[in-house]
Amino acid sequence: MKILGEKGIGELLKVFLQICFWGGIILLIALPIVSQVAGINLNASIYVIYPNGIALLVIVKQFIGQFDSLKNRNPFCMENAKRLKICCIASLVETVFWIIDLLYMILLVKSDEIIILLGLVFMIVLFAGVAIAFYILSELIKQATEYKNENDMTI
Numbered sequence: 001m002k003i004l005g006e007k008g009i010g011e012l013l014k015v016f017l018q019i020c021f022w023g024g025i026i027l028l029i030a031l032p033i034v035s036q037v038a039g040i041n042l043n044a045s046i047y048v049i050y051p052n053g054i055a056l057l058v059i060v061k062q063f064i065g066q067f068d069s070l071k072n073r074n075p076f077c078m079e080n081a082k083r084l085k086i087c088c089i090a091s092l093v094e095t096v097f098w099i100i101d102l103l104y105m106i107l108l109v110k111s112d113e114i115i116i117l118l119g120l121v122f123m124i125v126l127f128a129g130v131a132i133a134f135y136i137l138s139e140l141i142k143q144a145t146e147y148k149n150e151n152d153m154t155i
Contacts, residue, residue, distance in 0.1 A: 011067070028057075031046075051094075052094050055091070063083075063087075076141060080141050081139075082138075084137050095127040
């Protein structure tokens, strides 16, 4: 299966990400209505759900751009390194909001539900790790782009 160019797997993944992006926007807009109809009281959780949802949409949007570069057969460009840095920052923002939610649950709500607290700790560790991975990938793409540009000039 082709990865680069038209009709490659990158194009298929780009379409999937566009569906996720627009579906995520619709879900964020409809969340208050759906929660009210379902009888779910989000209260303070809404202050964590919305920023995290927006950060996830930023990451998805950056990956749509990444797959555009695969379609154009140019995966090693500085724009992709910048996109990965933006994803890193968005992941760090998510980590901060999960930490705030954990502190809220422990200090203000005084929740003793270990499953919820472990879930929040998992999300903190997950997004901190994802931020580190995005940063490392950004630096790798940046270095590969520099090597590619040097190689293009020598030929």
